[in-house]
Amino acid sequence: MKQALPRVGSLRFRLLAGSLVWILAALTLSGFFLADLFREHVAARLHAELRVQLDQLTANVEFGEDLRPRLLSALSDPRLQKPYSGLYWQVDGEGAHGIGHLRSRSLWDTVLTVPADRLDDGQVHIHRIGGPDGATLVMMERVVRLADHPGLPLRLIVAVDEQTMEGPVREFVGLLVLALCILAAGLAAAVFIQVWAGLAPLRRLRRGLADVRDGRSRALEGRFPDEVRPLVDEFNAVLGRDAEVVMRARTQAGNLAHAVKTPLAILANAAAAEDSALARLVAEQVGAARRQVDYHLARARAAAAVQVPGVRTPLRRALEALLRVMQRLHPDRVLSVEWRGAAGDAVFRGEEQDLQEMLGNLLDNACKWAASRVDVKVSVSGQGLVVSIDDDGPGLAPEVREAVFERGVRTDELVPGSGLGLGIVNDLARLYGGSVVLEASPGGGLRAVLSLPAG
Template identity: 60%
Template sequence: MSGLKPVAALAGGRGSLRLRLLVGTLVWIVLAIAATGWGLGALFSRHVAQQFHVELRTHLDQLAANLVFDADGQAVLKAPLSDPRFARPYSGLYWQVDRIDGAVPEIGVLRARSLWDVALAVPADALADGEQHAHRVDGPDGAPLRMIEQVLRPAEQPQAALRLIVAADEGLIGEPVARFTRLLALGLGLLGAGLVAAALVQVRIGLRPLARLRGGLAEVHEGRRRAIEGAFPSEIQPLVDEFNAVLVRNAEIVERARTQAGNLAHALKTPLTVLANAAAQPARGQPGEPVGGGEGGALARLVAEQVGLARTQIDYHLARARAAAAAGIPGQRTPLRPALDGLLRLMAKVHAGRGLEIGPAGGADALVFRGEAQDLQEMLGNLLDNACKWAAHRVRVEARATAGGRLEVAIDDDGPGLPPAVREAVFGRGVRADENTPGSGLGLAIVRDLARLYGGDIALETSALGGLRAVLTLPAA
């Protein structure tokens, strides 16, 4: 049923709705987490850098507050700075005081113990009183430092110009940022995994009604249901209702078409029966002419022959029209075993006088034909009747399931068989393998037409019994 394909595509495979939803959700999650990580990382780095510079300015203010001149006019600290790192060599936190009021600046006239015996090389730039500049310089161990400087003119000696410097290792910025980045990556990774899991669950739950819809369509297609049953979400329920309405309308249209075809056949058969009965009456010839002889008898025979052909053609086209309508109706199911057993009993009665060994039908117990029972009986009946007409002693029937959701019925006889060159020709309408054998020549043609209407076929082969083997392939339910 072609209507199943779009619904199957909703659940998986090429053009999958589930895949689209998941890919869209995953892309959005990745972009959102990446943007969040970048934004939080940038904000934290900026915050740490600002705090770093605030701390440097605090140390610089403390250095300026503790700087005094002794009796000899030398700059000294009246108290050590509060941060103990200034007293630990190469701790990463340094201060330095330069005297710049002379022709030759005195670098490092005062410096923190943390500098040990190294003086910081600071760019020579002009600073106004109270102005602060920031630079990046190399530390005592070659590590990059960030520093701020300020020119100070003490009230005790306004002519003396001192440059106050406080510097700190850039690692004091990078280390907390790195730790925060690792924790942020871990947290966002866990968040992303949780969001992906939630998206999977959401898509699975959200698309579950479509899976139910697909299952309902499959049940209709396989004949287990006449319509899709169950309650669906409001977005899907109108589709289900419309589909069920289409099924009902199709069934009504097919039933009307079949009824009209039957009425037409009945309307045609009635005058044909009258003509056949009239043709069967003894012809009234001229005096002295034998009954049934002459032109009247020839006309009667011609009428009877043409009436028989017309009946055969009506039966053929009626069967084909009925099968064409039934093949398009979903939900048709016919168990193979009861149909075969009934036909075998019928054939045994019809050909009782010949002493044929007919059947049994092996392997048909669990097989179900996806189609109408009358069409199955039409096909199997023609093949069995044909095999019994030609069989010498035995007719064998075997059935089996094949790949691709098919069933296969093989009917063998031990008759004379057919040469391969004429096997295809006997499928033509009105063609008989032997003109002396009773029949219309439409049996195999009807079987092939009906089988192909259901997507199956029939093939003629050489039987292991020595005669003909007819292999009928049909869709299985």
């Protein structure tokens, strides 16, 4: 699935950019939300653990005979017995903050310094304080009064290293980022596939238009989604109307030419019946008028045909038909044709009648001037057709070769025959985006090279 990078102004770029920006924004916000939610969950678990430790400490503390606090039994968590393990407890007398009358083995020689805030009996406060080795601790404290000595309140403190919470949070965030990146890549791939599939009808539409332009089809064909179908129908309707207008214009041009040729034929017949200077002048002007009518009729027909998409003509069929005609018109000439490469299957992107006009005039000129033979070579070059017609006649001087393309210039006054001449061949070729060039033939005569667009 090879695709060029989308241009900034393209529909594909807009769809991709909009979708990707939305995906990134949604996943980023989701990541922050989930990380914060997990942090709150871990904090709640940590606070619950501290409350359990604080409740155990409350249940195990008592006053000794010397009125100093002591524990009835050690707390259950083994971390409290390991120095600087991250879990600590401490017992202070109310109003004697940071004395550490009694503390866990895990504190070793460190005394926790707690804020001097006021607590009601049984009330729990949570703070962040400094701990051993510069660690930050999450601390929970409570003031209690024992039943046997209600006048001696005790401040009970449990604390845990904040890294106990931050470690799992960091690990979760790392996994979350990885998961969101994988999800983003998957969603981005899905967006690319969705955009590619969604724009597939437009690609089919473009290929259909190319087929119409190149003459492979006369209308847009195939199944299109409901959103594109109205456009296809309207375009086909425009093509149909254009073809109808062109056909009507060509018919009118033919009718006009017929209407003009009829009185010209009457004048020519009348002039032929007389042998006078006036009759010869009339015959000459009637002939000139006929050539003008034929010339402009051919131009109008070709100009109209060029505007009609979907017109294609097999080259072999048209050329072989012309060669048979030329063989009958010039039986004393040897005609040969050579099809090079894939030229035998080549198709001309244009009207068959116009192709016959161009090839017919070139073949007729070659046969009239040839001494004995005419050679035709057909090849395909890039997106075009190349037809070379060589004769073994006298040829043309280089300075005359361009002049013969001008309308009204004739070099065959002494040679019988008729036709539109090289001027109309040149005009028709140009209308189709091609060209015709005259050059010296290797055999000593003239070579005409006709280049036309291929279908």
